[in-house]
Amino acid sequence: MQVEQVLSRLHELADPRAVAVWARMNVSPERYIGVNLTKLKQLAKEIKKNHPLALELWATAIHDAKLLATMIEDPRKVTEGQIDLQIAQVYSPDLCDKFCTNVVAKTPLLLSKIGQWAQHPEEMYKRGGYTLIATLARSDTLTEDAFFAAYLPAIEAEIATERNWVREAMNYTLIAIGSRTSDLNQAAAAVAQRIGPITIDYGDTSCKNPDALTSLTSRAL
Template sequence: MRKLAKTIKKDHTLALELWDTGLHEARMLASMIDEPTMVTEKQIDNWTGDFTSWDLCDQVCGNLFDRTPFAISKAIEFSAHDNEFVKRAGFVLMAEYAVHNKNASNETFIALFPIMEREAWDNRNFVKKAVNWALRQIGKRNGILKLEAIQTAQNILKQNHKSAKWIAVNALTELAAK
């Protein structure tokens, strides 16, 4: 699919048409060919509302949404959503933004740690894994964020929730090893 996307190049109009087909693979391709500078907040909201699987959520967030100027504000907004895949999108955006945006400030990410603490109780598989992913990816950016991520994981570990303990132990295992 990525080979096909390279031959098509960036095409916002075609991306919107592909999304509207409702076909899973077409939507994946749409996220690969859409132009981040053309994406609106409304489009992000609409597409995120259509997520019905973790792979579509992750691909759209990592191929497209994290490259828009709305990535962090949408991550924060979505992190408190009731819908499992919308909420997952919030944390996937945090993780993908940490990987792809090399110039983002530490402060941008430090502001996200309390959100991870707040939502660590959510035991839905696709949410807890995304919270964990965001915590680990942000912690891997540099030494300052690693210390903040470890402290956040230690705070999460104190929560009386099975999912929080899993998130914290998994993150601490990875972050302490590096």
């Protein structure tokens, strides 16, 4: 499938209501067509992994195409140069999350990018760093507890004053870390209790962030 064909399919799948939702969240990605994630995933399955096409779709600057690019990207062919170029072009929380979970987390560069991004001054880089930590916490069973515990002091010290989308990522990361083992659960729950409730600005929508303490104390590990 050629890039022009994919873009035509995206326009066919577009839903103007999705654009309105992002507008209410005060996040209006440039040239957002309005294709929901379910339809994007279905299209990605049809296309299958395609590194050259993923690069072309990312280069279009159409938000939906960039999201799709992360879904069809072949992580085995992704270079560090590509990762560094693309993270610099990320401008929204959803694109940041999909880029990190679909692409970066599936490369051997995962740990090095956590190290580079978790204290980065730019909002999307730092969100990306914490998104990668959360992804690793949920999916990897070999990493020692100490690796994840090392990020709890930074979350506790910074989350209240962090920028909106970093704060959201830290909140989810705290929950992910505390959901790994009983020891991490106790440590993360203690941090959540000291932090108190965290509010994320989702604009004029009904979206709400999960309460970390409730999440960490309502499940058995």
